[in-house]
Amino acid sequence: MTTDAPASRQFWLMKNEPDEGSIDHALAAPQATIAWDGVRNYQARNFMRDAMRPGDGVLYWHSSCAEPGIYGIARIASGPRTDTSQFDPHSPYHDPRASSAAPRWLTIDVQALCKVRPLLIADLRAHPQLAQMQVLQKGSRLSITPVTPQQWDFIHDLLQAPAHRAF
DNA sequence: GCCAACGTTGGC
């Protein structure tokens, strides 16, 4: 018997640099929850504003590192709210064009659930079922991308399979 | 560190 997820549940891939926000860092935070701040791309912001809902599943990606890939599983843990780092002149995420009267950027809470066996880019590319993943497309830079339920399920199957299974 | 791809800015 399968359990029915809420029909509205969606899935996402979120990139973070391990130096700044690794899955270990998130797991060690209070409630294993971190504010996903510093997003300065309108498409990614609009996903947070319009589409992401508490409970949505997240593939936790490490980027800009020696071995980019999926390192953990997380969930969306809040609705969107103002990312106050945009107002802070000392923050690397400061946006001089933003004001509290006209904020531009949002943050959302992400709760880390577990670390997983790393699924690196080459591992993911080995599966035609994942060929359409946005993060694998040439030139893909977006830090938040939707993941289809099929991709999500397939990746979870991969994570449950023996690590050194011969294909 | 390189550089292709992409997003943003701003002059016109």
Added chain:
DNA sequence: GCCAACGTTGGC
């Protein structure tokens, strides 16, 4: 509203 110039991302 076009588009060249510029800045950034991020895999390699």
